[in-house]
Amino acid sequence: MRRDSEPADYVVCRHCRRKFRAIRALHLIRRHGYDAEHPVADYKRRFGLESASCREVRQRLREIREEFRTRQGPHWTRRILIAEIRRLFRSVPPKREAVRTREAGRRLFGSWEAAVRAAGFHYEEATGIRHWTAERIVRIIRERAAAGKPLHSTAVKRQFPALHRAAIRHFPSSWAKALRAAGFDPRDHRMTSCRWDQTSAESWMRQQVAKRRSILARDDPVDLQDFVRRKLGANWSGFVESLGIPYPDVKK
Numbered sequence: 001m002r003r004d005s006e007p008a009d010y011v012v013c014r015h016c017r018r019k020f021r022a023i024r025a026l027h028l029i030r031r032h033g034y035d036a037e038h039p040v041a042d043y044k045r046r047f048g049l050e051s052a053s054c055r056e057v058r059q060r061l062r063e064i065r066e067e068f069r070t071r072q073g074p075h076w077t078r079r080i081l082i083a084e085i086r087r088l089f090r091s092v093p094p095k096r097e098a099v100r101t102r103e104a105g106r107r108l109f110g111s112w113e114a115a116v117r118a119a120g121f122h123y124e125e126a127t128g129i130r131h132w133t134a135e136r137i138v139r140i141i142r143e144r145a146a147a148g149k150p151l152h153s154t155a156v157k158r159q160f161p162a163l164h165r166a167a168i169r170h171f172p173s174s175w176a177k178a179l180r181a182a183g184f185d186p187r188d189h190r191m192t193s194c195r196w197d198q199t200s201a202e203s204w205m206r207q208q209v210a211k212r213r214s215i216l217a218r219d220d221p222v223d224l225q226d227f228v229r230r231k232l233g234a235n236w237s238g239f240v241e242s243l244g245i246p247y248p249d250v251k252k
């Protein structure tokens with residue numbers, strides 16, 4: 001039978017001449033006594049047919065197969081997946097991955113998280129993290145420290161607000177508590193901590209005296225006074241006097 005002479009929307013049963021969208025197994029078994037095993041295949045073989053369906057049905061089947069392949073996505077390799085993750089995360093705003101993409105990550109890298117890291121992203125930052133736990137917060141704080149990123153509250157709040165929010169929720173209710181849980185002394189991670197230590201505080205004070213500048217609390221840097229009070233546990237005049245400098249008791 002020549003293909004192009006076939007009507008598009010039906011085929012004719014070679015046994016009974018009835019028209020169908022497709023010659024189906026049930027019809028062949030019931031009407032024509034076919035074996036239940038492979039009736040359609042037997043029918044096609046018997047009449048030398050490539051198909052037992054009309055053109056429309058065949059077209060629809062092709063579409064369904066095509067759709068299925070599309071849903072399956074590309075044939076994933078590690079390289080293709082990494083490229084896809086970068087495309088998603090670098091688009092503005094970042095796009096969420098499809099379920100099949102996550103599955104490819106699990107298959108090729110052991111987990112989606114591992115795949116994201118393999119693509120060069122900090123997982124928690126890149127995904128805006130959905131599942132915070134105390135352990136995870138502690139780990140990220142340590143990662144920041146190892147990477148030389150600032151740990152003081154202000155910087156974290158600015159650079160990684162989700163981490164700061166989660167930390168305060170999991171370590172009610174201060175960033176300092178989260179730092180302590182990660183094994184850091186919050187006093188070492190203030191905005192001013194890099195500026196002052198005992199040596200620099202003392203030498204600053206001696207220079208003030210040498211240059212005959214004011215050493216009154218009201219004139220001196222607030223962050224230094226803060227350092228003295230918190231880190232050295234001294235009030236300002238006590239600190240000045242501990243250096244052998246008489247603190248002026250007369251207001252200038």
Ligand SMILES: [Zn+2]
Nearest residue numbers: 013015016017
């Ligand atoms: Zn028939």
